[in-house]
Amino acid sequence: MLPLSLAEPMVPQSIAKITGKDEVRRHLAELGLVLGEEVTVISALGGNLILQVKDSRIALDRELANRIMVRG
Amino acid sequence: MEVKIALAGNPNSGKTTMFNDLTGSNQRVGNWPGVTVEKKEGRLKGDRDVVIQDLPGIYSLSPYTLEEVVARSYLVNEKPDAIINIVDGTNIERNLYLTTQLIELGIPTVVAVNMIDVVRKNGDKIDLGKLGAALGCEVMETSALKGEGSHEVARRAAQLARESRPVEAPSVFDGSVEHAIAHIEESIEGRVDQRFLRWYAIKVFERDEKVLAELKLDPSLTEHLEQHIADCERELDDDAESIITNQRYAYIARVVSSAVEKKQSGLKMTTSDKIDHIVTNRVAALPIFIVVMAAVYWIAMGPLGTFLTDWTNDVLVGEWAVEGARGLLEGNVADWLVGLVCDGIIAGVGAVIGFVPQMLLLFLMLSILEDVGYMARIAFIMDRIFRKFGLSGKSFIPMLIGSGCGVPAVMASRTIENERDRRMTIMTTCFIPCGAKLPIISMIAGAFFDDGWWVATSAYFVGVFAIIISGIILKKLKAFAGDAAPFVMELPPYHAPAPSNVLRATWERGWSFIKRAGTVILLSSIIIWFLQAFGVENGAFGMVENNDNSILAAIGTAVAFIFIPLGFGTWQATVGVVGGLVAKENLVAIMAVCYGIAGEVSEAGEEMWGILASEYTGIAAYSFMVFNLLCAPCFAAMGAIKREMNSPKWTLAAIGYMCGFAYCVSLMIYQIGGLITGDVGFGVWTVVAFAVLAAMIYLLVRKNKYGEYGERLSERKAAVNA
Numbered sequence: 001m002l003p004l005s006l007a008e009p010m011v012p013q014s015i016a017k018i019t020g021k022d023e024v025r026r027h028l029a030e031l032g033l034v035l036g037e038e039v040t041v042i043s044a045l046g047g048n049l050i051l052q053v054k055d056s057r058i059a060l061d062r063e064l065a066n067r068i069m070v071r072g
Numbered sequence: 073m074e075v076k077i078a079l080a081g082n083p084n085s086g087k088t089t090m091f092n093d094l095t096g097s098n099q100r101v102g103n104w105p106g107v108t109v110e111k112k113e114g115r116l117k118g119d120r121d122v123v124i125q126d127l128p129g130i131y132s133l134s135p136y137t138l139e140e141v142v143a144r145s146y147l148v149n150e151k152p153d154a155i156i157n158i159v160d161g162t163n164i165e166r167n168l169y170l171t172t173q174l175i176e177l178g179i180p181t182v183v184a185v186n187m188i189d190v191v192r193k194n195g196d197k198i199d200l201g202k203l204g205a206a207l208g209c210e211v212m213e214t215s216a217l218k219g220e221g222s223h224e225v226a227r228r229a230a231q232l233a234r235e236s237r238p239v240e241a242p243s244v245f246d247g248s249v250e251h252a253i254a255h256i257e258e259s260i261e262g263r264v265d266q267r268f269l270r271w272y273a274i275k276v277f278e279r280d281e282k283v284l285a286e287l288k289l290d291p292s293l294t295e296h297l298e299q300h301i302a303d304c305e306r307e308l309d310d311d312a313e314s315i316i317t318n319q320r321y322a323y324i325a326r327v328v329s330s331a332v333e334k335k336q337s338g339l340k341m342t343t344s345d346k347i348d349h350i351v352t353n354r355v356a357a358l359p360i361f362i363v364v365m366a367a368v369y370w371i372a373m374g375p376l377g378t379f380l381t382d383w384t385n386d387v388l389v390g391e392w393a394v395e396g397a398r399g400l401l402e403g404n405v406a407d408w409l410v411g412l413v414c415d416g417i418i419a420g421v422g423a424v425i426g427f428v429p430q431m432l433l434l435f436l437m438l439s440i441l442e443d444v445g446y447m448a449r450i451a452f453i454m455d456r457i458f459r460k461f462g463l464s465g466k467s468f469i470p471m472l473i474g475s476g477c478g479v480p481a482v483m484a485s486r487t488i489e490n491e492r493d494r495r496m497t498i499m500t501t502c503f504i505p506c507g508a509k510l511p512i513i514s515m516i517a518g519a520f521f522d523d524g525w526w527v528a529t530s531a532y533f534v535g536v537f538a539i540i541i542s543g544i545i546l547k548k549l550k551a552f553a554g555d556a557a558p559f560v561m562e563l564p565p566y567h568a569p570a571p572s573n574v575l576r577a578t579w580e581r582g583w584s585f586i587k588r589a590g591t592v593i594l595l596s597s598i599i600i601w602f603l604q605a606f607g608v609e610n611g612a613f614g615m616v617e618n619n620d621n622s623i624l625a626a627i628g629t630a631v632a633f634i635f636i637p638l639g640f641g642t643w644q645a646t647v648g649v650v651g652g653l654v655a656k657e658n659l660v661a662i663m664a665v666c667y668g669i670a671g672e673v674s675e676a677g678e679e680m681w682g683i684l685a686s687e688y689t690g691i692a693a694y695s696f697m698v699f700n701l702l703c704a705p706c707f708a709a710m711g712a713i714k715r716e717m718n719s720p721k722w723t724l725a726a727i728g729y730m731c732g733f734a735y736c737v738s739l740m741i742y743q744i745g746g747l748i749t750g751d752v753g754f755g756v757w758t759v760v761a762f763a764v765l766a767a768m769i770y771l772l773v774r775k776n777k778y779g780e781y782g783e784r785l786s787e788r789k790a791a792v793n794a
Contacts, residue, residue, distance in 0.1 A: 023136055031166070034321055042348065045453065054166045056163045059562075061456075
């Protein structure tokens with residue numbers, strides 16, 4: 001497992017774990033970020049990421065990206 | 073029969089476009105009770121018995137954001153007769169997450185698969201029949217942007233609302249979860265509206281605090297149900313809420329795989345991604361942003377904007393309105409009435425109207441950036457920088473708008489979910505010089521600094537530094553402690569701006585600026601005109617010849633001492649400051665009146681530059697300018713702050729903070745700056761100024777005592793050690 005912030009761009013990853021407060025996890029789930037879901041890092045700006053989740057683009061900051069673990 | 077239809081959907085699903093298309097100009101905009109989320113209601117074009125209630129854009133019915141709370145309580149408590157659920161067809165899986173929750177409410181629902189034109193262009197196929205059968209509701213296709221299908225959807229929804237047939241929710245959950253939910257349904261039947269039974273049961277399963285508090289189940293039943301839930305959690309090795317979420321997504325994946333045929337699956341770089349690779353690029357992002365912003369301000373404030381402003385000021389207000397009214401009134405009514413109408417009301421209100429063209433132009437540019445999708449990227453780019461001093465990238469958008477007018481800027485802070493971040497943004501956003509503060513800057517630059525370009529530039533820097541310093545200082549207070557909320561935001565794909573959306577957004581922002589011209593400013597123009605025109609002269613009360621004898625002068629003289637340490641303790645400057653609270657652009661005109669300049673003055677008050685230069689030193693003038701830039705904004709903006717803070721305590725805190733901060737900064741500029749330039753001698757106030765400087769530096773560099781939840785870090789450390 002490695003944090004999403006370290007995942008290689010443009011390679012689909014499977015979410016293994018999301019840590020942190022419930023309300024943030026709930027919001028991530030609403031946006032489609034749930035266990036087992038496939039995400040791809042589209043671009044990175046100094047640790048802040050743009051992801052593809054399902055058919056949408058989600059921007060998140062480095063701290064949040066560190067809380068999402070992928071299988072790698 | 074009148075029916076109520078709620079319009080629900082994800083942000084960026086085209087909901088606003090469809091709402092505008094369905095209702096046209098039949099809209100009423102207000103606020104949801106108790107919160108500052110915008111509430112839009114309208115009547116369907118062609119069938120005025122159908123009321124369409126636009127709900128805020130939401131991702132689900134869980135109460136994470138204010139918008140979700142509002143939408144959820146509307147649907148459950150107000151019970152609309154039908155729901156139109158607008159779904160982005162190009163992102164159907166994520167959008168259906170909300171759909172499954174809406175259907176569980178048992179309200180007749182029509183799903184409008186929007187952006188169908190883009191879906192077709194991508195070569196994808198959506199089988200509406202299959203989708204409808206799986207979801208247990210009506211599914212239709214629309215392209216709101218092209219005006220296709222929206223009205224058919226609304227008509228169908230109205231029809232369903234009038235039939236009011238019971239709705240059969242699809243079975244989303246399976247195995248022990250479905251069993252547990254069915255069991256909860258049996259237990260709470262009769263306690264809730266029959267239609268909402270399934271929704272309540274699922275919420276009980278999720279242990280939703282609001283629903284549990286509402287139902288007030290007796291402890292033995294709660295415990296019994298809790299066992300069922302705990303059994304499920306053990307069996308599936310997950311918490312109840314995640315179980316529901318996962319099964320929902322699993323169900324949606326099954327539905328989508330049977331009803332949607334994608335031409336291209338998996339990863340593809342869209343045009344939007346390619347643009348993002350450039351505009352959010354590590355190196356290029358900031359330069360591109362600066363160029364875009366420079367272009368926006370050049371158009372709004374440059375030759376075109378200036379031309380429009382000059383024309384409005386000189387021709388529309390100056391020649392037509394003032395002189396027209398004077399010609400009409402003179403000789404027919406008393407002289408004082410002519411003065412009141414022409415010099416008081418029209419000149420006062422006119423000064424505000426003069427800003428409207430520039431303001432509208434700026435808001436037009438910003439609305440285009442927003443509609444195109446670039447605004448969301450700006451928040452993303454700026455987040456990295458703003459986070460360093462405790463603000464989120466989302467705080468940047470209010471500040472951009474604030475360079476036009478503080479009122480819509482304060483209102484734009486609504487999009488910030490976290491309450492602490494929102495309050496801090498409201499408190500600091502008015503530090504950015506708004507359009508109405510520009511005449512003050514040009515007056516000072518012209519009268520004292522030979523029109524130096526650096527004066528205006530430094531004014532913006534003062535504003536930015538005020539925000540940064542405030543961010544750092546406030547974050548160390550208990551009320552604001554903790555990091556800015558994590559940044560997560562959907563980036564809509566770039567698309568060409570839709571003229572109707574852009575114009576509507578421009579107008580809504582501009583209108584909040586114009587509206588005050590007719591209310592606050594009209595009233596205060598009248599009052600100030602009376603105060604400066606009347607007074608005691610030669611032992612009798614009446615209209616005064618010499619302004620120094622007016623009531624206004626008396627009031628100004630009485631409170632002017634407050635500003636002596638700042639270098640501008642004259643009654644004229646004091647009255648100017650007070651006038652600036654009414655409307656910042658009024659300050660120049662009011663000071664001109666105070667200095668007895670007869671007739672119309674130019675925007676920057678060129679006629680009194682000579683007097684000013686002889687009355688004040690350069691450093692005092694600069695201190696005066698900074699004070700007016702940073703202190704409490706105009707009444708209209710203060711009103712906006714009051715509405716958005718929604719609490720007298722916080723409103724006072726915000727305005728008090730701005731005034732106190734402005735006083736401290738101006739004091740330091742005048743006393744310490746004056747000492748350096750030799751304009752001010754060493755005295756008690758110099759000592760005070762240095763003390764303030766030391767205090768500010770201490771507040772900036774001291775250690776943060778509070779953790780994320782406002783708890784004292786020292787206590788936590790002690791607990792850990794123990």
